[in-house]
Amino acid sequence: MAPSNNKETKPMTALLNEEKEVKLDIHEKLLPMMDISKDFKLTTVHLDPMVALKIVKHAREQVPQTVNGQLLGLQVENVLEITQSYPVPTQMSEDESAQYQVEMLHLLREVNADTDSVGWYQSTVLSNFLEKPFLETQLGYHSSLKSKCVALVFDITQTERGNLGFRAYRLSDKYLKLAKESSNARSDNAFTTKKLSENKLSYGDVLEELPVYIKNGSLTNVLMQEIETTSSKADLLEALQRPSSFDARLRAKKLQNNSLDGDDSNTFGGDENGGLLPCSTPFLSVPNPNSLGLTNNVESLAKPLETICDVIDEHIHNAGQWMYWQRGAAKEQRRANQYIHDIKQKNITRANQGLKLIPEPTEKEIAEKFRILPEPSRLDALLINAQLHELCQQINQITGPAVSKLYATQALQPTSASSATTAGTTTTTTTTTTGGAAAATAATAASK
Amino acid sequence: MSLIHLNLSDPTESSNISFNTPSALPKSSGDDQLTSAVNSSQLVQHTYIHPVVLFSILDHYLRRNATQDNVIGTLLGVLGDDGRIVEVRSCYAVPHYENETEVEMDMEYHGQMYKLHNRVNQKEVVVGWYSTGLKISKYAPLIHDFYVKAAKASKVPSPVYLLVDTELTGNKLGISAYGSLPVGTDKNSENALFLPVPYSIHYPNAERNALDTISKAKDDGADGIASLVTDIEKFEASIEELIQMLDRVSKYVQSVCDGKVDPDNAVGRYLSDTLSCIPKVDPDNLDALFQSHLQDLLMIVYLSNLTRVQLNISDRLQRIA
Numbered sequence: 001m002a003p004s005n006n007k008e009t010k011p012m013t014a015l016l017n018e019e020k021e022v023k024l025d026i027h028e029k030l031l032p033m034m035d036i037s038k039d040f041k042l043t044t045v046h047l048d049p050m051v052a053l054k055i056v057k058h059a060r061e062q063v064p065q066t067v068n069g070q071l072l073g074l075q076v077e078n079v080l081e082i083t084q085s086y087p088v089p090t091q092m093s094e095d096e097s098a099q100y101q102v103e104m105l106h107l108l109r110e111v112n113a114d115t116d117s118v119g120w121y122q123s124t125v126l127s128n129f130l131e132k133p134f135l136e137t138q139l140g141y142h143s144s145l146k147s148k149c150v151a152l153v154f155d156i157t158q159t160e161r162g163n164l165g166f167r168a169y170r171l172s173d174k175y176l177k178l179a180k181e182s183s184n185a186r187s188d189n190a191f192t193t194k195k196l197s198e199n200k201l202s203y204g205d206v207l208e209e210l211p212v213y214i215k216n217g218s219l220t221n222v223l224m225q226e227i228e229t230t231s232s233k234a235d236l237l238e239a240l241q242r243p244s245s246f247d248a249r250l251r252a253k254k255l256q257n258n259s260l261d262g263d264d265s266n267t268f269g270g271d272e273n274g275g276l277l278p279c280s281t282p283f284l285s286v287p288n289p290n291s292l293g294l295t296n297n298v299e300s301l302a303k304p305l306e307t308i309c310d311v312i313d314e315h316i317h318n319a320g321q322w323m324y325w326q327r328g329a330a331k332e333q334r335r336a337n338q339y340i341h342d343i344k345q346k347n348i349t350r351a352n353q354g355l356k357l358i359p360e361p362t363e364k365e366i367a368e369k370f371r372i373l374p375e376p377s378r379l380d381a382l383l384i385n386a387q388l389h390e391l392c393q394q395i396n397q398i399t400g401p402a403v404s405k406l407y408a409t410q411a412l413q414p415t416s417a418s419s420a421t422t423a424g425t426t427t428t429t430t431t432t433t434t435g436g437a438a439a440a441t442a443a444t445a446a447s448k
Numbered sequence: 449m450s451l452i453h454l455n456l457s458d459p460t461e462s463s464n465i466s467f468n469t470p471s472a473l474p475k476s477s478g479d480d481q482l483t484s485a486v487n488s489s490q491l492v493q494h495t496y497i498h499p500v501v502l503f504s505i506l507d508h509y510l511r512r513n514a515t516q517d518n519v520i521g522t523l524l525g526v527l528g529d530d531g532r533i534v535e536v537r538s539c540y541a542v543p544h545y546e547n548e549t550e551v552e553m554d555m556e557y558h559g560q561m562y563k564l565h566n567r568v569n570q571k572e573v574v575v576g577w578y579s580t581g582l583k584i585s586k587y588a589p590l591i592h593d594f595y596v597k598a599a600k601a602s603k604v605p606s607p608v609y610l611l612v613d614t615e616l617t618g619n620k621l622g623i624s625a626y627g628s629l630p631v632g633t634d635k636n637s638e639n640a641l642f643l644p645v646p647y648s649i650h651y652p653n654a655e656r657n658a659l660d661t662i663s664k665a666k667d668d669g670a671d672g673i674a675s676l677v678t679d680i681e682k683f684e685a686s687i688e689e690l691i692q693m694l695d696r697v698s699k700y701v702q703s704v705c706d707g708k709v710d711p712d713n714a715v716g717r718y719l720s721d722t723l724s725c726i727p728k729v730d731p732d733n734l735d736a737l738f739q740s741h742l743q744d745l746l747m748i749v750y751l752s753n754l755t756r757v758q759l760n761i762s763d764r765l766q767r768i769a
Contacts, residue, residue, distance in 0.1 A: 024753060046509070046673070047656075049662045049665070050500065050503035050504055050507045052658055052661075052662070053499055053503055053655060053658055053659075054500055054538075055501075056654050056658050057498065057538065057655065058502050058568075059535070059654075060652060060654045060655075061569065080577070082508075082614075083505075087568045088565045089567075090569050092567075100564060100567065103560065103564060104564055107557065107561050107564070108645075110543055110557065111508065111511065111541040111542075111543055112512070112513065113541075113713035120603055123538040133731075156654060157678070159654045159657050160653050160654055160659050161679070162679075162683075162686075163676075163677065163678070163679050163682040164657055164658045164660070164661040164676060165676075166676055167676075191767060195672060196766065197767050200767070202763045202766075202767070203759065204763075211676075212666045212675075212676050213585055213665075213673045213674060213675050213676070213680050214661055214662055214664075214673070214674045214675075215665065215666045215673050216623075216666055216673075217507075217672075218505070219509070219510060219621075220503065220506060220662070220666075221666045222616060222620075222621045223503065223621055223666060224663050224666045225501055225621075225666065226620060226621045226623070227499070227502075227649060227659070228663065231515060245575055265654060270487060284451075298542035299493040301745075301748060305748065308752075308755070312755075317550065371482060384489045385762070387758060388755060388759055389759055390755075391752075392752040392753070392755050392759075393756075395749070396749060396753070397678060397679040397680065398679065399745050399749045399752075400678055400679065400680040400683070401680055402681065403742065403745050403746075403749075404687070405683075406738065406741055406745065407740055408687075408732070409738075410738050412726060412732070413726075413729060413734050437672060
C-alpha cells in the first residue's frame with residue numbers, strides 16, 4: 001500500500017487496504033474478494049459433492065427429458081466454488097419461474113446457504129446440448145453476472161456408463177464480441193463468413209471449457225469412509241453366507257451384479273415406477289462394474305450414431321441453404337456489375353459523340369434496383385459443426401474402452417476350457433493385461 | 449404389549465431407545481389401548497436412503513448458526529409396500545431453535561419449502577425428518593409428532609427419524625434410523641418410543657458412479673480435490689483395480705494350494721461360482737462374433753475420425769477464404 005499524495009483520486013484498492021488494517025479479523029482467504037477493483041478470470045470450478053449428487057438425482061429422475069437448475073456459490077480468486085444448487089421446474093411461465101427462484105433463494109438464505117448465483121446447470125443426453133437456446137441463456141447470465149458464471153453441463157449417459165460427466169463452460173471472448181455486435185446492430189447480422197474469419201471464430205471456440213474438480217469437505221470424507229467400510233463389510237458377509245445353490249442361472253445373474261461385468265441398469269435405472277427395489281449394486285471398493293460392463297458397448301454407440309446422422313442431415317440442409325443464398329447473391333451481383341459496366345460503356349460512346357453523360361448509379365440505387373440479400377447467419381452452421389465435433393469425440397471416448405473390453409472378453413474365453421482354476425485366473429490376468437494394453441494402444445492410435 | 453417389552457429387555461438396543469413416559473408403564477389397564485396403538489401405526493420395516501440425503505445433512509450441519517449445536521430438517525421420499533418400506537430421496541433444512549427448556553421449529557418454512565419442492569417433483573412426499581447429534585434429544589417426540597401430522601397429509605403412516613452423529617463419537621459417523629410408537633395410557637404426543645429401523649443406502653447406477661469420483665477425491669486428491677477424467681482413463685483405472693484383485697485372489701489360492709493358509713470353504717465356493725459364470729461359447733462362433741464386433745467398432749472409429757477431419761478441413765478453408 002503505497003502512500004498516495006492526492007487524497008481525492010485515491011484508488012479503490014488503497015481504500016480497501018486501509019480498511020484491512022482496521023478489520024484484522026477478516027479471514028485471509030476473503031481478503032482478495034473484498035478487493036472489487038481486481039477482476040479475476042475464472043480458471044477452475046470446484047464442485048461440492050452434494051451439488052454433484054443433487055444434479056445427478058435431478059437429471060436421473062427426469063430422463064430422457066433434460067433438466068436445468070441454478071448454481072449457487074462463491075468465487076474465490078480464480079476458482080469458482082459451487083456449493084449449493086436447486087432444480088428449476090421445466091414447465092413454468094417466466095413470471096412463475098422468477099417467483100419460484102426468489103422464494104427459493106429467500107428460503108435458502110435462512111439456513112445460511114450461499115445465495116450468490118454463479119451460473120446454471122443443464123443435463124444432457126449424449127452431450128447434445130450445444131444449441132441456440134443454450135447460448136442465449138448463457139449470454140443472459142453473462143450480461144447480468146459479468147464473467148463469473150458458468151454453465152455446468154451434466155451428461156447423464158456418460159455417468160450411467162460409469163464415469164461422472166460434468167463439464168463447465170463459459171462463452172469465449174470471441175463469441176461474446178460477435179454476439180454483442182449482433183445485438184447492437186438492429187437487423188444486421190454479425191455472424192457472417194467474413195466476420196467469423198476476421199475474428200477467427202471457429203466451431204471449436206464458441207465455448208471455453210473450464211476444468212471441473214470435485215472438492216470434498218472433511219466431514220464428507222468421513223461420510224465416504226463410513227459408506228465404503230460399512231457397506232462393503234456388510235455386503236461381503238451377506239455374500240459369504242449365501243447358500244451355494246446349483247441353480248446356475250440365478251446364481252450367475254446374482255454374481256454378475258457383484259462381479260465384473262454386470263450392468264443391469266434396467267432394474268432400477270429408470271426409476272419411474274417407484275423404484276423401490278432393493279439395492280442391487282453394492283458400493284464396494286472394487287472396480288466399477290458399470291465401466292467394465294460389456295452390454296453397453298453397442299447400445300451406447302447406437303444412439304450417438306443416430307444423432308450424428310441427424311446432425312449431418314441438418315448440416316447438409318444448412319449448407320444447401322447457404323449455397324442457395326450464395327448462388328442468388330452472386331447472380332444479383334453479376335447483374336449489378338453488368339448494369340454499371342453498361343452505363344460506363346454508354347458514357348464512353350456518349351463522350352465520343354459529345355453528348356451529356358449519364359450519371360453513374362450510386363450504391364444506394366444499386367441496392368434498390370438489385371436485391372442482394374444479406375448473408376444468412378452462420379451461427380447455425382457453427383453450432384452444427386461444434387455438435388458434430390463433440391459427438392465424434394464422444395464416440396471415440398466410447399469405442400476406446402469398448403475395443404479393450406472386447407479383447408478382454410476374447411482373452412477370457414479360451415481359458416474357460418481349461419479346468420485348473422488357479423492357472424485359469426493367472427492366465428486371465430496376463431491375457432487381460434496384454435489384451436488390454438494392445439487395445440489401449442490401438443485406441444490411442446485411433447484417437448490420434 | 450409384548451413387542452415393547454421385547455425391545456426394552458434387549459440390552460444392546462436399549463441405548464437407542466428414548467423412553468419418554470414420565471410414569472412407569474401401567475401394568476394392565478392400558479393393555480388394550482397399547483396393543484391397538486401398536487397395530488394401527490405400522491412401524492416402517494426398512495428404509496432406503498439415497499446418498500444425496502446424507503451429503504445434504506452434513507452440509508446443513510456445517511452451515512448451522514454459531515450458537516446452534518444441532519440441526520433438523522425434513523426428509524422427502526416415496527413409499528412402497530403399503531408404507532412399510534420408505535425410500536428417502538431428498539431432504540431440506542428447516543431452521544429451528546432449542547434451549548434447555550423449549551424448542552421452536554419454523555413450521556412455516558417447512559411448508560413453503562415443501563411447496564417449492566413439490567413443483568419440481570410431485571412424487572416425493574414428507575416421509576420423516578432428520579437431526580444431528582449423538583442421541584435422540586428430549587425434544588424429538590415433540591418434533592416427531594409434528595412430522596406424524598405432516599406425513600399423515602401425504603398418507604405416510606409412520607414417519608422415519610434419521611439421526612446422524614456429526615460429533616463423530618467413536619471415530620465414526622453414526623447413522624441410525626428410527627420409527628416411533630405411542631406409549632402409555634394417555635394420548636400425549638410426548639409419550640413416544642423410538643425403535644431402531646433397519647436402513648441401507650441405496651445407490652442407483654448414476655449415483656454410484658458419482659460416488660466413485662467423490663471417493664477418489666477422498667483418497668488421493670490433495671485437499672480432497674479430484675479432477676474428472678475421461679472415459680478411457682476411468683476404464684484404465686478400473687482395469688488396474690481388477691488386475692490387482694485377480695493378483696490378490698491368485699496369491700491366496702496359491703498359498704492355499706501350498707498349504708500355507710487354511711482353506712475357507714465360503715471363499716472357495718464363491719470363487720468357483722465366479723468362474724462358472726463364464727459362459728461356454730463355441731470357439732469358432734466366438735471368433736466370428738469377435739471379428740464382426742471388432743470390425744464394427746473400428747469402422748465407427750474410422751468414420752467418426754473422418755467426420756472430424758472433414759470438419760477441420762472445412763473450418764480451415766473458411767479461414768483462408
